[in-house]
Amino acid sequence: MRTASLTSLAAVLALGVALPAIAAGNTITGNTVGPDNAPKTLTFRMTTDGPRNNDPAVADGYGKLFREYVARHPGWKVELQMMSGDIGQEQARLLEQAKSGNAPDCAAVDSFVLPLFKKSGVLQSFAPYFNKDEIDQLFPFIREGITGTDGKIYAWWWATDLRVLYRNKAVIAEAPQTWDDTKTAALASVKQGMEGILFNGGRFEGTTFDWLANFWAEGGKLVDDAGKPIFGEGENRAKFVKAVDYYRGLVESGAAPKRVATIGNYDDFNAAAAAGTTALFVGGNWQLAQLKSTLDAGDFANWTFSMLPGPTKEQRSTGTGGWTVASFSKDPAKVEMCANLAREIYMGPANALQEQLPTRADLYDKYPVFATEANKAFAAALKVGQARPGAPVYPEISNQIQIMMGKVLTGSQPTEAAVDDAFKAATDAFKRL
Amino acid sequence: MTTAIATVAHAGALARRRQTRPRVAPWLLPLILVLGLFYLYPVFDVFRLALTRATLLGEEGGYTFATLTQTLARPEIPGILGVTAIFTLASVFSQQLFGLAIALVVVRGEKRRLFGTTIVRTTALIAWVVPGIAGGIIWKMLFNEAPFGGLNSVLRMLGATPVQWLSDPDLVMWSVVMSNVWRGTAFSMVVMYAALKAIDPVLYEAAAVDGASAPQRLFHVTLPQLRSAILVNMILITIQTLNTFDAIISLTGGGPGRSTEVLSLYTFNVVFRNYDLAGGAVLSILMLVISLGLALVYAAFLPKGEDR
Incomplete structure (x- = not known):
């Protein structure tokens, strides 16, 4: 014993x-x-x-x-x-x-x-x-x-990594190919009680990087070969303003909630997907695995992704x-x-x-x-x-784009004035470096 | 002869006094070294960097006054100072007001032996103990404008319209002030509580004998007695508030746009986002000057000598 x-x-x-x-x-x-x-x-x-x-x-x-x-x-x-x-x-x-x-x-x-x-x-x-x-x-x-x-x-x-457009197939069956398609799809989701399309718009590097794909899709360039900011000059300025107006239009039409101006975290999209309050968001490729672990199998089966939409079906890019x-x-x-x-x-x-x-x-x-x-x-x-430009001034360009985006998405400044302010500040920073 | 003896005696006394007087230098030397090394040298280095073109990427490039003038002439500086002034004034005034109110309630409760005064004090202190970053994240969850956001969910349950706490450029500053006041009120409460406990009860007894009402006791006994404590507290919380950036960076990052970008956050961004070390040094000096200036203004109102 x-x-x-x-x-x-x-x-x-x-x-x-x-x-x-x-x-x-x-x-x-x-x-x-x-x-x-x-x-x-x-x-x-x-x-x-x-x-x-x-x-x-x-x-x-x-x-x-x-x-x-x-x-x-x-x-x-x-x-x-x-x-x-x-x-x-x-x-x-x-x-x-x-x-x-x-x-x-x-x-x-x-x-x-x-x-x-x-x-x-x-x-x-x-x-x-x-x-x-x-x-x-x-x-x-x-x-x-x-x-x-x-x-x-x-x-x-x-x-x-890269950025893609996530969507809930049960709400938006077809992948939007263009900016116009995106607005239409987002508005359709709003009619079904959703928030609309979500994207980063706060003071966050992701705000710049996710949005830049739209500018790049048009063939826009942020800096020249010497690393000098050129996004506010000539053709680049027109492309830049057009890409910013795409985001502004999403908010002003109600296709995106105004709160995108406060989003500075990819996790917010996962939370909205889990809560069933959005059917469309711009996110990173790594979020697919996160959605899989966050959502139950039935809900996850509804989620898919596609390339980021461009101004036309043929003009596409991603960061x-x-x-x-x-x-x-x-x-x-x-x-x-x-x-x-x-x-x-x-x-x-x-x-x-x-x-x-x-x-x-x-x-x-x-x-x-x-x-x-x-x-x-x-x-x-x-x-x-497309990778972000290897120019020492890029972090300040990104900072200025984040500031500009906040002003544009909240409607506190016209797009062109906000873009010009950002360009001037980025150019001044370039001279200091 | 007598004079000579007196002179010798006086010299002897001086020598003896010199011998018995403690030598202070060896005792003060460690303190001077610590202060010099860890406090004065960094301050000196900030002034030195402000006169260079130092960046985190390259060399300092010789000494110049250009950094000073160019940094202070940046077009965004007036807006940043305006945001800082609103944030600081609103935070300091509210923290002082709520700190005093809570301290008065706690002291009154203790006098009446009411249950829960310790709980009130502890609860207020919990907010103070929470790190700024964590406080910012907590308030971000509360202010979240998503359909599942904290405060807006409550408003919806009550049938009220949701509020654009962080996306409305006119409202966001007040949301930030609210979160800062939540965190900072406890400090004022502790200072006011200690000062209230130090007021001689005889003054209140005399006021009661004279038939003073509660408001009269507050305005003619309590507040005059708290004058020094209030001013010292104002100096401390003004400096604290001017240096606050951790709670803001996690709550709004300074946005939307520059709506909540205070001077400390702007300085942080200049150094760590723009890699502009010299510009950051200039802005640090500006913060130092503002803090010192406000401290001197407050200090001018402190009771002097016999006024105490």
Whole structure:
């Protein structure tokens, strides 16, 4: 009897020890991956695309990838640093730290600020660590984005994204192809008790980026080859005003609620879709997976997406962004480890783990997850994708577009005056840089 | 001879006094070093940066007064200052008013041994403890103009028309002020509560003997006794309000347009969105000058010497 009790107690204790370990799986809870006594350390500053992802399954998946990476490189450990959600501020801080020589060895750099980092000369070249075949497989706009003026690559852009038009098929059967179609479809949804079309219109980078596809679809250009703002001059101004008036018309006709001027978060669209208050919104490709996990299966089956509408059926575009990995270290061994981290964790495995669109054409065939109809459609839409201009003045242009959009959508300033104000402010900022 | 002896004696006394007088420099040195290193040097560096063309992207490019004049001459500055003035005045006045009102209610409740005074104090303090970013997010959910938004849902249930809390450029500032007052009132309440507790009860007894009514006691006893506390509180909450940007950035981001872009948020945007370090330094000095100016104005009304 006593032996049985002791055995039971031992079994319970063993389970008590084992269960947390089983539950924890590959999850990394500390700040270091690898043996504490490893002689060499690579500091890596990351976003939530890493072991700190809010989704336990994704965090666990990254944990496994990081552990395997460290195991392949004996003598190394990785010290993890986490960025906050304010990406603009985080990237500015990273740039300042890099200029003063205090940046981490390796870090996630947002693709839209990569030109600033390149211009500042703080990035170390990855050219010795990626072969020509790997670089040639990158989409042209990706390759161009990471290449410096000397022809060498200075980061590895591992994931991209794009904007599409989501719609509830039960309310809007046909995908709107043009701006006029969109207004008509949105007004039809309003008649059925919906809010109309939703899009970002607040003080938020997404406001600029999502809307720019409309300007680009007309063939508009924000800056010239020297990086000088030109969106307020000549033909570009006319195209710019026309694209802004498209959004203004949506609000003034009631096809979009005035509250779009306050939206600065893609999650608001998921919430509206879940609440059944909208049938149409401009969102990112990553939201398809979010809708799938938010909505019940029946509701999710009603949701689909299509390319962003253009001024005509033929004139289409979409904004493409994404994240890169870059190195700031003066130690070549650390730069190589950073390049290895980009290749072994992010270039492919992380794409598959999070269903984030790869930047290499061959990876779409390599991973079955990208063989779905949805991901094929996203990949096809990338063909009209356009990245934000690699000009140091872009962040201020974006800031001015956000300010302009707020004035236009709330009706507090005529479109042309608001556009001219934005252009003047962007031009002044260009002169200061 | 007598004079000489007196002189020697005086010198001896001075020497002894010198020997017994504590040497203050070694004691003050750590404080001076800490203040200099962590407070004065950053301030000095801000003034230095304001005289350069420093950006987060390039070099400082020598010293110049051009940054100072060009930054202050930007066309958006008057509008930003106007928004800042409305936000600060409305927030400071409301926080002072509500802080005093809650403190009066709490003190009165305590005198009458009413239940719940501690709950009232604690509840008000919870808002103060909430970080600005979190407060902004909470109010954003409440002000959300979607059909499922917090306050508008309540209004709909009551049969009232929904309000465009954040998308109406004429209303959005008052929504922002409301959220800031919600958060900042607790501080004023604590200061006023402490000051009210310090008023000598004999004054109220004398007023009661003279037959003073409640409003008369408030205006002729309480408020005069609170004068110093009110002015000090005004200085502190004015500086706090001028520096507020975390709650606004998470609530409106400064929009729509520039409707709620206060000077602190504009400075943040200039440095972290426009990468203009020198321009941000100029704006920081402007904030410093405004804060100091207002503090001096308040200080001029503080009771001096025998007035206390």
